[in-house]
Amino acid sequence: MEAQVLGPVSITTGGHAVMPSARKTKQVLALLLLNANHLVSVPTLIEELWEDKPPASAMTTLQTYVFQLRRMIAEAMPSVSPKDVLATTLNGYVLQIPPESLDLNRYEQARMLGLRHYATGEFRQAADSLRTALGTWRGPALADVKTGRLLDSEVVRLQESRLTAHETCINAELAIGEHGTLVSELTGLTAQHPMHEPFHRQLMLALYRAGRRPDALNAFRRLRSTLVDELGLEPSREVQSLHQSILSADPALDHDHALALR
Template sequence: MAPTAAKPRQVLVLLALHAGKIVSVPTLIEELWGDRPPLSVRTTLQTYILQLRRLIESAMPPEASGTAKDVLLTRFDGYVLDIDPDNVDVRAYESLIQVGNRAVEERDFEAASRFLGMALAKWHGQALVDVRIGMPLSIEVARLEESRLNALEARIGADIGLGRHQAVLSELTVLTARHPMHENLCAHYMVSLYRSGRQWQALQAFKTLRNTLNKELGVEPSVRLRNLQQAVLRSELDLELPEPVGAARRVGLG
């Protein structure tokens, strides 16, 4: 049902990301044209809404009650895509994230790894990669990409808590190279390397992070990371077993 034309596609995506909620006409105009809308901006927007309703109508089964106007509703100075939010991938993703995050808080690493992994499996490449992006959608993309990184970090932390340090090493090698100033990923990488019997590489990971922070920002790693470095130097981390809660907090992983 997705439209092939760029601007109607933008409208549909923005409405779908806010399924069940009003998206105002000014927001839609900003998305489509920024600060340079055409003179006939509202007429043009109404044309795109009409095109979307025709697509919706063609996709509706013959036995469906109502019309496309009952799916794509007109409201005061805005429009609503009246569909079940759970049928939108991003809502399903966010629901799984909530469950996974609660499991992390309860230190149920098995459940956290499973639900966060299910959430991350909803992703196929970058967010909205096949859609032209205006300012409102760019904000949504930034939010989703940050959420994805946080979920990935939390899922890896849960896997480490389950003793799967070797299984996450290759993933962390890529992630720390892609995000060279991300302290949480570096901490996960250091612990995984150390528990895999690669103490010197864990220390090298800290050194790389420190050099990058010094060069780019003129700052030192946090006390949390420095404490972790000292724990690795003193061989305080268990190589095989998941850390108890107290130890995880002491080295800054809890």
């Protein structure tokens, strides 16, 4: 069994993906998967489905969604009891699956390993682990689920985690001299995130170290223009300091003299 939330939500068993078609049933499954092997209370599920305005039939309707999920589990895994996989407790429900079968758990394990390597200066190992973590993503988290208030906050949290992991991975790769291979990736990332300063800082440094000083300065100008036009803000002190260092061709920016930006 494989369960995925880092992209479209799905459960795959025997090579076949199974997924409820009803919107709110899929919502329930997403919340259960994000909390796999932990209790999700009935009030929490009701809040996600209907926020502050649950219908009088909320409890009965929720039980119907759980029944639909159990029927899906029975079809996908006829050798197990659906009530053992999606268990009822006194206060709610627990989706019980092997931790390694969920992509979110594999992502977190690889991400944390990468961060530990990075903190101790093991940049090659950090980059490898963080690339493994990033490779578990197949698109935006819960990409095909219409989310409520609780799932919305989870999507934001996961997106921030993904961005931070990506930044750290690129810092590690800059630290081991891979600036030339990072330019293309960072060009795409800055286009996707036009006001995300860390990616722009990394692109400026990668371009400079690749011998493309004018392009590095142009990257700064694009970022500054976007921030001023959209928010009325100048780039951060860190970005402006890097810009000045590029203008003066500061030897401290060379890979032989400095590690990646932190």
